Structure formats: structure tokens, C-alpha cells
Amino acid sequence: MKILLSLMLALASCAACAGSGHAQWNAAIAAFEASDRADPPPQHAVLFIGSSSIEHWKSVAADFPEVKVINRGFGGSELSDSTYFADRIVAPYHPRAIVMYAGDNDLWDGHSPEQVRDDFAAFVRKARAVDPGVPIAFIAIKPSVARKALLSQIRQANRLVRAYAATQHNVAYLDVFTPMLGPDGQPQAKWFGDDGLHMNRSGYALWIGIIRPWVDAHGR
Known part of the structure; x- marks a missing residue:
């Protein structure tokens, strides 16, 4: 019995640890629920x-x-955050279709391209x-100027997700990555604001042209 109790406590502790990494988003998720x-x-x-984009x-x-559209982006989040909170910000809406952008912060935080793919697959299952x-x-994960050092990882993550x-x-892969690159294959500042990370209106206009056919086909 003592051994069984110890195992149960250990499992409970592990479950709490698993959720603790997502706790920073509790206020944002609660704000969505209050708005709903x-x-x-x-x-x-x-x-x-998805994340800040x-x-x-x-x-x-x-x-x-x-x-009809619902926006449930919370800046700084990773793929696993959307999966963790899916019961609260996906399931209640019974969406006709889902458009996700995430993975950028995952790579910045040291996750591998393979983990990005696996975390997206986990979101799909959830x-x-x-x-x-x-x-x-x-x-597709965008090629931002601010995270130019991650370009090779971004390419690999996008290939794996595709x-x-x-x-x-x-399940579709919408390639915004390639058209956002310059003729030299490098990120272009013209799509981004002063921080080189978050997009300006031109960046979103490019995205709209790529995303709209998929939304038209699946969102009506």
C-alpha cells in the first residue's frame, strides 16, 4: 500500500508539473472565457x-x-500551449475550420524541428x-528578421510539418515562408515592424492572399 500510495503521489506530482509550464497563460485564457x-x-x-502573429x-x-471568425491568439505561446488549453479555447466553439500559427517561439526556446512537428500533430489529435x-x-513559420539565426531550423520545421x-x-500546410523571403533567400524587413519580429500590414496582406483560398474552401 505504501508503494502504491507513493506511486500515486508521484503521478499526481508529474501531472501538476506538466501543467505548470502553461500556467503563465491562465490569465489570458480566463480573459477569453470572460469575453465568451x-x-x-x-x-x-x-x-x-496560436501565438502573437x-x-x-x-x-x-x-x-x-x-x-465567421474567432481569434484566440495569445502572444508568446507555443504549440503545446494551444493543445493544453484546447478544452477551453477550441472545444467550446466547435469550429468549422482551424487556422494555426505557432512554432516560432518553440524554436526560439530551443525546441527541435521534430518537436514542432510532433506538437502540431498533438494539437490535431486534441x-x-x-x-x-x-x-x-x-x-508556415515565418522568416522574421529578428530570428534570422533560426532560418535553417525554421526551414526544417516547415518541411517536417508539410x-x-x-x-x-x-490538414493543410500554407506556405507563407517562401514568398516572404527575398531573392537572396533571406528574410525581408519590408514585411515587419520596427522589432523585425511582428508583421506590419504588408505582411498580413501577403498572408491573406495565401490563406483566403483555404478559408473559402473550408470555412463556409
């Missing part, structure tokens, strides 16, 4: 989710006026546990 209570979002909308996309509803077959698109997506039904 005050102004319930539409069911079966296109859910945009989604959070900063304040005009996303206006940019895709032909569909989302489809609630809504089987929901279409999901992964926006290869994974090709094996799945209704």
Missing part, C-alpha cells in the same frame, strides 16, 4: 489560434468577411478528439 460569457462567439466559425491580427474578421475531421491549416500534413486528411 459577455459576448458569446458564433458556433462553427473559423478559429484562428494571430493575437496581433486585430483585423482578421474584416480580412475574411465572407466567414482538436479532432472533440470534432472529428475538422479541417486544420498550419501557417510532410506530416500531406499524410493527413484535411
